Amino acid sequence: MSESSRLFLPAAHCMPEIAGEGVAMSDPRVIAVRVADCGEPLVSLRDDDRFLIDERKASATETFAMIRSGLVDQLWMAEKYLRERGRRLRVVECYRPPTQQSQYFQEEMSRLAAEHPDMTSNQLIELAGRYVSPPWVAPHSCGGAVDVTLVSLDGTELDIGYRINTTPRRPGEMSFLDARALPEHARDNRMLLLAAMNHGGWVPHWYESWHFEIGTRFAALMTDLDKSVYGVISDPHTEYL
Template sequence: MSESSRRFLPAAHCTPEIAEEGIAMSDPRVVAVRVADCGEPLVSLRDDDRFLIDERKATTTEAFVMIRSGLVDQLWAAEKYLRERDHRLRVLECYRPPAQQSQYFQKEMSRLSSEHPDMTADQLIELAGRYVSPPWVAPHSCGGAVDVTLASLDGTELDIGYRINATPKRPGETSFLDAHTLPEDVRANRMLLLAAMAHGGWVPHWYESWHFEIGTRFAALMTDLDNSVYGVIADPHAESLRLND
């Protein structure tokens, strides 16, 4: 990991504090964080046999398994933590192209607008940003976020109390803070995943207990840093896609 991105990690791989309030990606405090991109490239986890890739979010370009190069070691730290406890990660999604993120956000805005016709545009953006990040701050589009779930050593996915990307979402199903509402074994699985990712320096998201970040605006806010080290980056496959049209 580069020195510029290493400075972003919580001290001594401590468990990041989970806010007592839900902070959406569209929150003005997130948007206000300054970006000072350290320039780390994207690399593919497909080339690293230490990680188990879940194919449900697979794309034709393989963008979904790309991540900033400095974060591979941080993901491996979480993986090792779990292997020592007879578990492992299933990696669902890392990088998400900005155009794809924009489509997701606009779809969520349209859905919410039909459900809440009296809401203002700002209110809709705040509500949508709880579960779908606005493209201008999207952590996945920075290459600094991962969606992961828990598995047994043989790769079988374990129950952690939610169906990833389910719509609509209920906080009791998705939030670490509401994990007490889950069956004991499911709650234990969810908290094991949190412990493993925190061990690797990853910052959890209040609304989505499968989502973790390092180096992003949201992570900077949650760890009291002045700036993020990863900004939104263009889809590395976009040019080849245009050529193949």
């Protein structure tokens, strides 16, 4: 990991008071964080047999399995933590091109506009940003985010109280910080995943308990840092694949 990105890792268990809030990716405090990209390239986890790669987001360019080079070790720390406890990670998605992110965001905006015709554009952006990041701050498009699930050593996916990339039926049910309504086994699995990713320095997202990031604007805000070291990468497959 480069020294520039290492500086961005949060101190273990040192999270500011804001970490207890439901902060959306569209929150003005996230957008206000300064970006000073450290220049780390994207690398493909396909080339590293230590990780299980899920195929549900597979694409022709395979960009979904790409991540900033400095974060591979951080993901391996989480993987080792789980292996010692008879579990593993399955990586579902890492990098997401901004054009794809923009499409997802516009679709969510349109869906919400139909459900809430009286909302202003700013209100719709805030609401949409809880589950789909605006493309101008999207952590996946920075190469600094991962969506992961918890599996057994033989690769069987375990229950952590959600289906990945779904919108919750009840507020808070996707959150690590509000999982009281889950069955005990699902809650325990979710907390194990959180502990493993925290061990690797990954910052969880309030609204999506499968999503973690390092080096992004959201991660900077949640760890009291004044800048992010990963900015949006516009079209990486032409350079790195």
